[in-house]
Amino acid sequence: MYNETVMDHFEHPRNVGEMEDPTVVVEVGSSECGDRMKLYLKIEDDVIVDVSFKTLGCAAAIASSSQATEMIKGKTIEEAWNLTNMDVVEALGGLPEPKIHCSVIAEDAIRRAINFYRKDQGLEPWK
Amino acid sequence: MNQSHSPDVPTVYLDHSATTPTHPDVVRAMLPFFTKNFGNPSSLYRLSDASRAAIAAARGQVAAALGCSDHEIFFTAGGTESDNWALKGMASARHQDGNHIITSSIEHHAILHTCEYLETQGWTVTYLPVDQHGLVDPGDVEAAITPETTLISVMMANNEVGTIQPVREIGAIAHDHDICFHTDAVQAIGHMPIDVKAMNIDLLSLSGHKFFGPKGTGALYIRDGIRLDNLIHGGGQEKGHRAGTENVPGIVGLGAAIERVTADITGHRQKVGALRDMLAQGIAERIPDSHYNGHPEERLVNNAHFSFPGLDGEALLLLLNSKGIYASIGSACSSGSEDMSHVLRAIGVPPAHGRSSLRLTLGDDNTKEEVKYVLDVLPQVIERLREMGSF
Ligand SMILES: Cc1ncc(COP(=O)(O)O)c(C=O)c1O
Ligand SMILES: [Zn+2]
Numbered sequence: 157m158y159n160e161t162v163m164d165h166f167e168h169p170r171n172v173g174e175m176e177d178p179t180v181v182v183e184v185g186s187s188e189c190g191d192r193m194k195l196y197l198k199i200e201d202d203v204i205v206d207v208s209f210k211t212l213g214c215a216a217a218i219a220s221s222s223q224a225t226e227m228i229k230g231k232t233i234e235e236a237w238n239l240t241n242m243d244v245v246e247a248l249g250g251l252p253e254p255k256i257h258c259s260v261i262a263e264d265a266i267r268r269a270i271n272f273y274r275k276d277q278g279l280e281p282w283k
Numbered sequence: 284m285n286q287s288h289s290p291d292v293p294t295v296y297l298d299h300s301a302t303t304p305t306h307p308d309v310v311r312a313m314l315p316f317f318t319k320n321f322g323n324p325s326s327l328y329r330l331s332d333a334s335r336a337a338i339a340a341a342r343g344q345v346a347a348a349l350g351c352s353d354h355e356i357f358f359t360a361g362g363t364e365s366d367n368w369a370l371k372g373m374a375s376a377r378h379q380d381g382n383h384i385i386t387s388s389i390e391h392h393a394i395l396h397t398c399e400y401l402e403t404q405g406w407t408v409t410y411l412p413v414d415q416h417g418l419v420d421p422g423d424v425e426a427a428i429t430p431e432t433t434l435i436s437v438m439m440a441n442n443e444v445g446t447i448q449p450v451r452e453i454g455a456i457a458h459d460h461d462i463c464f465h466t467d468a469v470q471a472i473g474h475m476p477i478d479v480k481a482m483n484i485d486l487l488s489l490s491g492h493k494f495f496g497p498k499g500t501g502a503l504y505i506r507d508g509i510r511l512d513n514l515i516h517g518g519g520q521e522k523g524h525r526a527g528t529e530n531v532p533g534i535v536g537l538g539a540a541i542e543r544v545t546a547d548i549t550g551h552r553q554k555v556g557a558l559r560d561m562l563a564q565g566i567a568e569r570i571p572d573s574h575y576n577g578h579p580e581e582r583l584v585n586n587a588h589f590s591f592p593g594l595d596g597e598a599l600l601l602l603l604n605s606k607g608i609y610a611s612i613g614s615a616c617s618s619g620s621e622d623m624s625h626v627l628r629a630i631g632v633p634p635a636h637g638r639s640s641l642r643l644t645l646g647d648d649n650t651k652e653e654v655k656y657v658l659d660v661l662p663q664v665i666e667r668l669r670e671m672g673s674f
Binding site for chain 2: 158163166167169172174183190191192194210211212213214215217218
């Protein structure tokens with residue numbers, strides 16, 4: 157059902173766990189299927205220097221969380237903001253059609269975290 | 284345990300309610316009917332004598348397993364066809380007597396989707412609720428009967444949570460009201476003694492691949508005197524009731540398989556029951572916050588069904604798969620909690636439990652070592668997923 161890259165991220169997810177003192181923490185859930193994700197970011201000078209996550213969800217949700225966190229590590233918040241769930245799906249080499257929606261929570265979590273951070277900095281949230 | 288992918292990953296098959304391997308003895312019995320004894324049973328020459336004799340023998344084997352006469356057994360291409368035939372055949376045969384059917388809300392889709400189709404054709408269907416253990420209340424059956432009711436169909440044992448229905452009582456109620464009683468016994472064969480006469484059954488569906496027989500084989504028991512319209516029209520096979528050249532090797536396999544699994548039901552129940560209890564108790568002891576779904580006693584001897592809230596069933600299934608353990612789940616997130624299996628919804632399982640459910644169904648080809656392996660692996664896998672998903 158899933159390709160090797162997805163299975164690898166699912167069986168050996170990167171960046172799993174809580175973070176000691178994150179800059180921002182957000183929790184998002186999918187109303188569609190009940191998958192949930194908690195994302196921790198450490199941001200220094202608008203650069204994501206560390207990232208970790210926890211996910212309650214299917215293999216696609218876990219693999220997407222893992223892949224997405226890999227893709228934003230070391231990136232500026234602007235770069236991270238522009239990451240879409242379809243970029244994550246592409247990096248994973250594709251997901252079965254009914255599982256595409258499971259990759260959305262990672263994108264949601266990242267964007268929400270970035271706007272929390274911007275508000276914290278007294279800046280306008282991005283749209 | 285069979286060795287699979289890599290030398291250190293065993294294969295433990297715990298999905299016998301989905302299907303079973305065809306037993307080597309069954310395959311052996313079938314083989315001559317592919318090559319040597321290939322004659323069309325309808326042909327009159329001597330070559331076909333063996334085919335005809337083999338079908339007759341298989342009919343006897345199925346009849347013996349159900350406690351009926353040979354001529355009450357009709358071969359089909361599986362459980363789905365038998366269910367369709369029973370429902371559509373009875374609905375149309377008695378359409379002048381009434382247009383109401385009673386069934387349960389936890390039937391297999393072979394029944395439920397057939398009922399939904401009949402609803403589009405002018406029939407009305409009552410889908411009876413079940414209690415939290417999956418039991419139909421015979422009192423509800425009686426209360427649902429109207430002067431229009433011509434058929435009651437309630438499964439013998441549920442394919443997800445394994446609950447065994449009070450079939451004999453429901454059949455008695457049906458007969459008190461001159462209503463035909465059908466039961467889908469696809470999951471029950473070999474796991475419990477069946478006597479269609481004592482159990483007040485008029486129509487019974489069974490399927491070969493659930494009891495170590497070949498896929499695409501099945502039968503419908505039609506009690507003497509029950510009039511049923513045909514589902515499949517064509518040639519005069521099965522005394523004109525089910526057209527199509529007989530699947531001779533399949534029928535031979537079905538006969539051999541049912542004889543094999545009903546030879547020692549008591550022994551099977553002891554052996555598989557002990558394995559299932561070891562599995563279920565082991566899980567209850569080792570895995571915190573585990574919930575046993577279905578009925579504590581009135582359940583298939585090979586069925587264990589659990590919810591492990593705090594994780595997703597598909598993730599669990601795939602991690603077990605990577606450890607060589609094959610099982611099945613009650614819902615997948617592609618369909619979403621909204622689409623939790625109709626059975627789990629009917630027994631009132633909350634969504635968080637539904638999405639984390641796991642069905643383990645054993646067979647007498649499983650061993651104690653395999654159960655031990657599962658009891659070793661399952662708690663680790665569950666703890667890992669719960670840790671990843673707890674916040
Ligand atoms: C209760 C029940 N009825 C009917 C069927 C359908 O049988 P078959 O696969 O032979 O068409 C199944 C198989 O999953 C079943 O479990
Ligand atoms: Zn999902």
